[in-house]
Amino acid sequence: MKFISKILVLFLSSVLVTTAAEPKKLYTFGLVAKSQSNPVFQAARTGAEQAAKDLSEKHRIAIKIDWRTPNDEDAQKQAEAIEQLVLAGANGIAVSCSDANKLTDAINSAVKNGVPVATFDSDAPHSKRFVTYGVDDIKCGEQVMDELAKVMEGKGVVAILAGNQNAPNLQKRVQGVKNIAKNYPDIKIREVYYHKETPQDAAAKVEQVMQANPDITGWAMIGGWPLFTDNALKWQPGTVKCVAVDALPPELAYLRSGHVQLLLAQQCYEWGYRSVEHLVNKVHFKKNPPAVVDVSPLIPVSKANVEEFAKNWDKWLPK
Amino acid sequence: MTAQSAAESARPRRSRFQESGLVVVILVLGVLLSIFGGKVKVPLFQTNAQGERERVFRVNVEGEREAVIVEKNKFFNAQNLAQLAKDTSFIAIMAVGATFVIISGGIDLSVGATYALASVLAAIVFRQYGPDGPQSAVSPWLSVVIGMVTCLGVGSLCGLLNGGMIVALRVHPFIITLGTMAIFRGIAFVITKGQSIGGFPEKFRDLVRCEVGDGLSLVPLGVMVVVAIVGGVYLSRQTAGRRVYAIGGNELASRFSGIHIERVKLSVYFFSGLTAGIAALLSLGYYGGATSGDGQGYELNVIAAAVVGGASLSGGKGSALGALLGALVIQMISSGIVILGIDQNYSQIIIGSVVIVAVLLDQFNNWLARRRLTAAKM
Numbered sequence: 001m002k003f004i005s006k007i008l009v010l011f012l013s014s015v016l017v018t019t020a021a022e023p024k025k026l027y028t029f030g031l032v033a034k035s036q037s038n039p040v041f042q043a044a045r046t047g048a049e050q051a052a053k054d055l056s057e058k059h060r061i062a063i064k065i066d067w068r069t070p071n072d073e074d075a076q077k078q079a080e081a082i083e084q085l086v087l088a089g090a091n092g093i094a095v096s097c098s099d100a101n102k103l104t105d106a107i108n109s110a111v112k113n114g115v116p117v118a119t120f121d122s123d124a125p126h127s128k129r130f131v132t133y134g135v136d137d138i139k140c141g142e143q144v145m146d147e148l149a150k151v152m153e154g155k156g157v158v159a160i161l162a163g164n165q166n167a168p169n170l171q172k173r174v175q176g177v178k179n180i181a182k183n184y185p186d187i188k189i190r191e192v193y194y195h196k197e198t199p200q201d202a203a204a205k206v207e208q209v210m211q212a213n214p215d216i217t218g219w220a221m222i223g224g225w226p227l228f229t230d231n232a233l234k235w236q237p238g239t240v241k242c243v244a245v246d247a248l249p250p251e252l253a254y255l256r257s258g259h260v261q262l263l264l265a266q267q268c269y270e271w272g273y274r275s276v277e278h279l280v281n282k283v284h285f286k287k288n289p290p291a292v293v294d295v296s297p298l299i300p301v302s303k304a305n306v307e308e309f310a311k312n313w314d315k316w317l318p319k
Numbered sequence: 320m321t322a323q324s325a326a327e328s329a330r331p332r333r334s335r336f337q338e339s340g341l342v343v344v345i346l347v348l349g350v351l352l353s354i355f356g357g358k359v360k361v362p363l364f365q366t367n368a369q370g371e372r373e374r375v376f377r378v379n380v381e382g383e384r385e386a387v388i389v390e391k392n393k394f395f396n397a398q399n400l401a402q403l404a405k406d407t408s409f410i411a412i413m414a415v416g417a418t419f420v421i422i423s424g425g426i427d428l429s430v431g432a433t434y435a436l437a438s439v440l441a442a443i444v445f446r447q448y449g450p451d452g453p454q455s456a457v458s459p460w461l462s463v464v465i466g467m468v469t470c471l472g473v474g475s476l477c478g479l480l481n482g483g484m485i486v487a488l489r490v491h492p493f494i495i496t497l498g499t500m501a502i503f504r505g506i507a508f509v510i511t512k513g514q515s516i517g518g519f520p521e522k523f524r525d526l527v528r529c530e531v532g533d534g535l536s537l538v539p540l541g542v543m544v545v546v547a548i549v550g551g552v553y554l555s556r557q558t559a560g561r562r563v564y565a566i567g568g569n570e571l572a573s574r575f576s577g578i579h580i581e582r583v584k585l586s587v588y589f590f591s592g593l594t595a596g597i598a599a600l601l602s603l604g605y606y607g608g609a610t611s612g613d614g615q616g617y618e619l620n621v622i623a624a625a626v627v628g629g630a631s632l633s634g635g636k637g638s639a640l641g642a643l644l645g646a647l648v649i650q651m652i653s654s655g656i657v658i659l660g661i662d663q664n665y666s667q668i669i670i671g672s673v674v675i676v677a678v679l680l681d682q683f684n685n686w687l688a689r690r691r692l693t694a695a696k697m
Contacts (some may be wrong), residue, residue, distance in 0.1 A: 036664075067663055072615055075515075079606055084657045087399045089359035101517030101608025112376070113387060114362040186420075196513075197479050 030093040031084035040268040043316040048272030075099035081108035094275035100124040120271040124304020148243040155186035156217035199228035229253040264298035281294035341644040401535040408539035409565035411646035414624035416594030416641040424567040424634030425492040432503035433477040433595040434614035441470035442516035449518040459522035470600040476593015482585035506610035508637035517608040526602025550639030567634030627677040
């Protein structure tokens with residue numbers, strides 16, 4: 001018996017020594033977002049770093065996130081960053097494309113050099129990326145209209161705030177809003193209003209439209225542009241209903257004041273977290289995702305759960 | 320020997336000193352990055368019978384097919400050096416043009432916007448002749464020529480417009496180019512409505528992305544060298560080039576000595592616009608797309624490269640080679656930050672510090688020259 005326990009102790013200690021001595025496999029993943037100054041991408045970075053920590057512990061590997069994001073949106077700088085990451089030996093790259101045309105070749109070249117690429121938030125559909133993670137834009141528009149119809153109790157005049165008229169993803173969201181509006185015979189779509197995608201331009205557009213169309217009783221905002229300013233919605237809370245996409249900290253104030261009934265949050269923290277999960281599965285476990293398009297659902301944020309949701313930003317934004 | 324002629328004869332010596340100083344900085348950076356950058360494992364490629372690059376595979380002991388991996392120095396390998404040269408080229412080409420303007424005592428804040436406008440207008444033309452365009456049946460080479468002429472033409476026209484307004488309105492170039500910076504970018508935005516334009520003829524893409532040897536894309540590098548040589552020869556060997564230094568050194572004296580100031584100013588802004596057009600053309604071919612947001616903030620990068628390269632913002636000093644080397648130093652620092660794995664947020668601090676140190680070194684160099692001149696007089 002003594003002999004057996006000695007053997008067992010020897011075996012266990014040898015296993016422990018071997019395990020402790022075995023160097024952890026290191027993976028470096030490049031993260032190339034659109035711009036440093038946009039808080040949604042800082043949340044994506046925090047998500048990626050948290051995923052690196054969690055998955056390193058879980059799978060006994062070492063993951064390093066190499067954040068290479070231009071200060072302002074610049075697709076050429078993003079392409080250069082991808083090329084540099086490949087040459088610096090990155091094991092995988094996740095990118096949110098500022099311009100799919102400019103990034104397709106850089107992504108394809110990385111893949112050709114054995115570096116898998118995932119896209120998040122904004123895709124390069126003609127590239128050889130192995131997965132893309134983000135919202136389904138048509139469904140996003142449909143959800144905006146569905147939620148707005150609920151708070152308007154199925155009747156009223158709706159204006160759609162739509163950003164840049166030539167952005168394909170926004171056009172899909174507008175299409176989604178129109179699709180669902182057909183299900184509500186007592187809801188009339190007044191117009192789709194386009195504007196330059198800055199908070200000030202968007203707020204000015206809302207004000208102009210309301211002055212010219214005081215009968216509007218609902219706003220379907222497929223992006224939350226005007227809500228980044230603090231005085232965009234000039235009506236008495238509750239007199240005009242509003243549902244908007246995104247739920248960044250400045251936008252939450254409109255929920256609290258009652259000017260906005262619902263925000264549909266894109267999961268920007270998950271953009272980073274999920275991308276790293278996909279990359280680990282691809283390079284460490286040699287597993288492809290079940291589908292190339294991985295749809296990220298929108299999170300509804302209302303006055304009821306705004307304080308709970310707001311706490312997320314303490315975790316999502318870098319300390 | 321008069322003070323002026325002494326200064327004239329001292330200028331090439333000082334210039335050489337400064338450029339050799341930059342070469343030393345580049346070599347030191349290169350050695351440091353080679354030593355501390357470490358090694359990287361990359362897949363091995365070979366060129367097949369069809370002339371295409373493909374990965375090399377082997378069968379391992381378990382009988383599985385696996386890619387052959389080779390280990391290289393992270394910095395000192397052909398691909399990285401070609402990449403460094405390519406990334407440098409866009410800014411370096413514009414920096415040569417900006418150096419002309421700075422030597423003449425002016426400034427061009429509109430280079431980034433000129434780059435964007437030339438990009439989007441040429442992109443619209445290229446798209447017409449691209450695989451999905453209405454003119455796709457036209458000879459691909461003709462489309463390449465038309466697109467190139469458009470890009471370089473728009474860049475040159477923007478430069479002429481800047482020069483023309485500065486000369487005709489007698490307004491400080493800072494004000495004029497600040498205005499045209501907004502105007503050119505605004506036009507680009509109105510034309511594109513903020514959208515990306517792609518789908519260019521393959522012949523054009525192949526021409527710019529043409530790879531030699533181990534996947535090295537050397538066209539941007541070649542164009543950068545040609546622009547620097549032409550710019551350098553013009554400035555240092557041509558009378559017209561020496562006039563640029565003259566008006567930058569003392570505009571009034573140059574006017575009294577019979578130099579056509581207006582003509583020289585027009586030519587430097589023309590050259591600045593042309594180089595922005597050349598950089599835009601290379602970017603279109605290499606990256607395959609254009610938006611009105613292209614070249615945002617490039618004016619500062621370009622001016623920084625010129626200043627690090629020895630150009631004096633008070634005029635009368637600088638060189639095309641210096642501009643190229645200045646751009647290379649900045650790009651090496653930027654690439655070095657990636658190679659060494661330093662947090663990217665430090666890159667702006669480091670590059671900003673380099674610009675200030677370069678200016679301080681320039682002032683120290685001037686002080687030394689003045690001391691030598693005073694000693695020569697005594």
